[in-house]
Amino acid sequence: MDENVRVVRGRNRIRLGDDDAADVRAHIQQVALEMFIEEGYDKTSLREIAEKLGVTKAALYYHFPTKDDIVRSLIERRIAAVDELLEWAATQSRDERMRLEFLRRYAQLHERMPNENVIRFFERNQTLINTMAAGKQMREQMMRVFEFLVDPAEPLAQQLRRAMAVFTIHASTFILRERPGTERERREAALEVALELMSGASSVAHELVDVLVREHLQWEPEAEQADAGHG
Structure with missing residues (x-):
């Protein structure tokens, strides 16, 4: 798992956990941007971004439900x-x-x-x-x-x-x-x-x-x- 994020459970949902949610979002943005540029926006899926981060798609979805939301x-x-x-x-x-x-x-x-x-x-x-x-x-x-x-x-x-x-x-x-x-x-x-x-x-x-x-x-x-x- 990516050392910058961890997965925690709470109230029946999995989410990216961190002491500072803004840092988590910034890290997701950084990783997603790198993939959008390297692979192309249309060819990059949320599942692939989640895999790169080392978390589940549900965990990523908690912060950004769609790629458009990241942008x-x-x-x-x-x-x-x-x-x-x-x-x-x-x-x-x-x-x-x-x-x-x-x-x-x-x-x-x-x-x-x-x-x-x-x-x-x-x-x-x-x-x-x-x-x-x-x-x-x-x-x-x-x-x-x-x-x-x-x-x-x-x-x-x-x-x-x-x-x-x-x-x-x-x-x-x-x-x-x-x-x-x-x-x-x-x-x-x-x-x-x-x-x-x-x-x-x-x-x-x-x-x-x-x-x-x-x-x-x-x-x-x-x-x-x-x-x-x-x-």
Whole structure:
């Protein structure tokens, strides 16, 4: 049996047991994602996922009755995180400094999300994502992100730069993955380019880019902090 899960019985049902249910769900998501990417979403069954986990299908069913529920849980996690950022943004002015700060926080959010398998799965299964209500909600949410960052009164080229700044944060996961350098250096490069795109021709904004990059690098994802602690 997988060392990360155990099977317990309670009230006539078998379920995955753990001191922290969120950890169990995260482990299921991780294993399922790996299988979806390696074998294909349509070709992977709940039974096969359960076998990989070393538990019964009934135990897996307790947390995720269907494969779609696994995918939906990943989307909803992202939606919740971005919603929190948008709620914060709604209380701020939409000046240039705040747009840059929003982008920096968005980069932090992206780093907190699960590993690159999530992004790879989303890219390969757009048809599936588009059929889900949560997928539609995620697209609508991204439009709200663009609405905050992009000023429709600006020249089209500048509007495009601002939109591309967001895509830069996402694309860097794959573009820089095999490049030399540390994870910290790759994050710094991605954020620097994104902030430069966002600032465009604004001389005032350019002066803020270096400051924001330094502030961002003072923050470390929890996983990296843990690794450093064990070094």
